[in-house]
Amino acid sequence: MAAITGASSISFHSRLHQNLALSRANGLKPVSLSGYGRSSLSFGLQQRSARLRISCAAKPETVDKVCQIVRKQLALPDDSAVSGESKFSALGADSLDTVEIVMGLEEEFGISVEEESAQSIATVQDAADLIEKLIEKNKA
């Protein structure tokens, strides 16, 4: 039913509302917007993940914490551009660094990452999504 209302709203409203409807249909936590017409808000991470991957997107705080851990691990200065889409290899991390970052995340969030899932982590966003998924699973 939510999908139907989403479909009907798509034709009337702007792309922003479309993304919101999409995210609602997928059971994500919708970001609270107050009636924006056609202005484009810069919810970079949420929007991009809602468009590219229909699986659950990670909360911004999680991504921030992940970025912080990555920065500390790779000893990057505070103003370097570490966002959701930056790949670990682009930031100068070799495979051992990646494993170490994953272990740091395990300790920080109290989760335990499987080996196969750890292999598939390439960007900061992947790591944050995996963390969210594992936290959900632990809570359930």
Place this chain on the structure above:
Amino acid sequence: MSFTLRSVKVPPNSVSLDEARHRVFDFFRAACRSIPTVMDIYNLNDVVAPSHLRSVVAAEIRKHASVTNPKVIDMLLFKAMEELNNITEHAKQRHHIIGQYVVGREGLMQDTGAKDQGASNFLKDFYKTNYF
């Protein structure tokens, strides 16, 4: 006082460099997962943070990063497993752990008083390490 013989069974040699890499990462994950236990056994909670121990383990692995022979890697892993087992079964003592893994290159020297006052920041960094 039973020394558990966990690594007596030697697995067959790695077929390729790739398999050896996987074994190295598995060992690193096992070591990282046993860090909380180690900190508990030797009462290191006030001395060092788990992230520091993780980076020390990673540095030890990186020391041999240029090895390409899978058999040599297996041998190094065997020794590493042995060391890890020794540590986790409390066969070592606290001062061993602190001396080998917690304290940095400058050893126990903590006095940066009168001797180094005139030294510039550049010189201090230079004495500490090559890369700054």
